[in-house]
Amino acid sequence: MKKKDIKILLVDDEPDILEIVGYNLSNEGYQVITAENGQEGVKKAKKELPHLIILDVMMPEMDGIEACEIIRKNPDLENTIVTFLTARGEDYSQVAGFDAGADDYITKPIKPKVLVSKVKALLRRFKEEDVADTLKVGSLVINRDEYKIISKGKELVLPRKEFELLSLLASKPGKVFKRDEILDSVWGNEVVVGGRTIDVHIRKLREKLGDKSFKTIKGVGYKFVD
Amino acid sequence: MKKKDIKILLVDDEPDILEIVGYNLSNEGYQVITAENGQEGVKKAKKELPHLIILDVMMPEMDGIEACEIIRKNPDLENTIVTFLTARGEDYSQVAGFDAGADDYITKPIKPKVLVSKVKALLRRFKEEDVADTLKVGSLVINRDEYKIISKGKELVLPRKEFELLSLLASKPGKVFKRDEILDSVWGNEVVVGGRTIDVHIRKLREKLGDKSFKTIKGVGYKFVD
């Protein structure tokens, strides 16, 4: 996810805080939404589904704790990170804040650098929660993120074309992929390559992963067998 | 960090307090060390480097305030959390305690439940702060706050770009970062730099951290290996 696609909701009743925090976060490239009280905050949170919510604890009408509790009950906001703004030494609000489902807190007075690095750290944590893009087929594990595979317990790094070819074939074990399909998918339909190109790559895969994983269907194409 | 690896130092001249507090904290799984006066407390603090110190204010020989001041001067105990035990209504000691560098205070009479939840909250805070800004990967420690790293026990100060590049790659060891991703993250998507820029920075990192920590996947990008 790109930075500019990350929404941060800022809830505080003090315009000064909204401005300074908002400014610093916008400057970093985040999309900043603001609200001036707990009620508005909850409303905007439900509407905008931000990735991170920064909530002041002390607010008139509805305080941060209460707002946080409501936010946490909304299934759409389950994975949203909530962090509180508290005055130093306000220990009660910290305990209560964590109880209400907060992930972290930031103490006032706010130092822009600390704030920004904390926000980054929090979002990083958030990002890391999404699962790795991996595909398991029998004893073969294909990790698209790391461009590597694990075959019979051994880790292998494959060159791009080989990796993509394997990736394609293994995406539907048993299915026969016609030569055209393979060219389309791995090479792209504009590129024109010679007639033996696919064969050679298949051969390399056979060398590395074992001969019997790839079956040739003469006149048609290849298939990966589990 | 696991609970059983967390050390709490308890300093109080009253054996009853030591026993009841110590019992409750041990029960929670923490490693508890005790001392019966300020001097012994300071000594054990320096020796054991606990994560949290609970200090009684009123003690013969050396009171908690004085002990706290000494503790705070020790660089190894910079990040240790210090919390005081004070009698209710003893406002003076609270103010003086914060001045001396305390993070919190607990009032007597002690209620075990309150005590335990307070300790948990304090340690959570400690953990968050500690973890948020530093990243450990194998023998490499990256301190994002101070823009420095520790590699194989040696401290290194890296220039910004190198640091951010390393920081990115090491944030997900094994993951291949495509050139686009790297440019996006380290340089920002508006900035346009030449084609060899990333390579040069990778090379510098290889020089400083060892060649084999960075693997090139031709046609794709780079990855950091643990």
Add this chain to the structure above:
DNA sequence: GTTGATTGTTACCTTAATGTTATTAATTTT
């Protein structure tokens, strides 16, 4: 079994991608 088409194999070549170094520009520090 022979034949022709299709695929396998090998070695080699080309080229895109990356590595390297030196130099210049920009930035920070003093």
Add this chain to the structure above:
DNA sequence: AAAATTAATAACATTAAGGTAACAATCAAC
């Protein structure tokens, strides 16, 4: 402002991925 450090780039070297040609082996049909 000078010095030192860092960043970017240009120019060249190196590497290995990817492609190809040439030939061998295979299979299917007759």
